[in-house]
Amino acid sequence: MGIKNKNLSAKDRIVLALDTDSLEEVERLVTLLKDYVGCFKVGPQLFTSCAYDAIDLIKKLGGEVYFDGKFHDIPSTVAKAGSNLIKRGVTIFSAHLAGGSKMLTTTVKVAKETAKKFNQPEPTILGVTLLSSFGQRTLTEELNVRMNIDEYVSHLTYLAKESKIDGVIASASEAKKIRQEFSDEFIILCPAIRPTWSVVNDQIRVVTPADAIRAGVDYMVVGRPITSADDPIAAANLIIDEIEEASKTVQI
Ligand code: C5P
Numbered sequence: 001m002g003i004k005n006k007n008l009s010a011k012d013r014i015v016l017a018l019d020t021d022s023l024e025e026v027e028r029l030v031t032l033l034k035d036y037v038g039c040f041k042v043g044p045q046l047f048t049s050c051a052y053d054a055i056d057l058i059k060k061l062g063g064e065v066y067f068d069g070k071f072h073d074i075p076s077t078v079a080k081a082g083s084n085l086i087k088r089g090v091t092i093f094s095a096h097l098a099g100g101s102k103m104l105t106t107t108v109k110v111a112k113e114t115a116k117k118f119n120q121p122e123p124t125i126l127g128v129t130l131l132s133s134f135g136q137r138t139l140t141e142e143l144n145v146r147m148n149i150d151e152y153v154s155h156l157t158y159l160a161k162e163s164k165i166d167g168v169i170a171s172a173s174e175a176k177k178i179r180q181e182f183s184d185e186f187i188i189l190c191p192a193i194r195p196t197w198s199v200v201n202d203q204i205r206v207v208t209p210a211d212a213i214r215a216g217v218d219y220m221v222v223g224r225p226i227t228s229a230d231d232p233i234a235a236a237n238l239i240i241d242e243i244e245e246a247s248k249t250v251q252i
Helices: 024-031 044-060 075-087 101-118 136-142 149-162 171-182 209-216 234-247
Strands: 014-017 039-041 065-071 093-096 124-128 165-170 187-190 219-222
Touching: 014 024, 014 209, 014 234, 024 187, 024 234, 039 044, 039 093, 044 065, 044 124, 044 149, 044 165, 065 075, 101 124, 101 149, 136 149, 149 165, 171 187, 171 209, 209 219, 209 234
Parallel strands: 014 039, 014 219, 039 065, 065 093, 093 124, 124 165, 165 187, 187 219
Antiparallel strands: none
8 A cells, every 4th residue: 555645535644653562552552443544653662662573463453554763874774774674564664864865865775676676565765854852942052053943844855855755754834835845746744733622742833633634744643642542443533534624625
């Protein structure tokens, strides 16, 4: 199937964050929600506790995996990490755009070659622009970057495009600008999604699913509003309804 298919249903647009340490919880959530979300996000927390056992279990239960490893290393190391994922059947993963064009282009090239060789779907590689934990002060004072956040995100998004990266992870406010500047094929995945009925937790700049759709976002990462709900299926259905409603008002 793959994340590149832009003929998306509301369900396809939801990327469920599996932020847990336990295989039992993975089994519970994937079994319960695989018909209500498009794919499952495995990040450092789950991977460092359950590694490929979690990935293999999600796949065995019929779920698609997005490995949010946010790779940032020398080109050959990141390319080999991507290649190893693809050999294990994980074709969607993330890397930091700040790793530079050599790292990005090498990773894209090796990923495509590996997918072909191992008969896997065309890989989808998403680029991290600037972590949402960064503000202007940290960008300027700690990283010594002279641009403002918007300019910096835009700069890195151009780098992503030139390096043949498939899309970026961006906030809804950034998504609006990116969608205006780049073609519809360029993927935008947006985290920190909070429906009005859910609690904010530790997220800071949150947006509703409807606002994300209106900003031109393709995929949205949702974790606790679904995984911590008393009835996760009902929570997912509410988000699906909200996405469907918002999609009627925008041309996607
Ligand atoms: O919906 P919830 O807050 O539980 O989602 C948490 C997930 O979103 C985590 O897996 C985290 O990695 C991811 N994320 C985020 N903010 C970002 C990027 C990713 O919360 N800017």
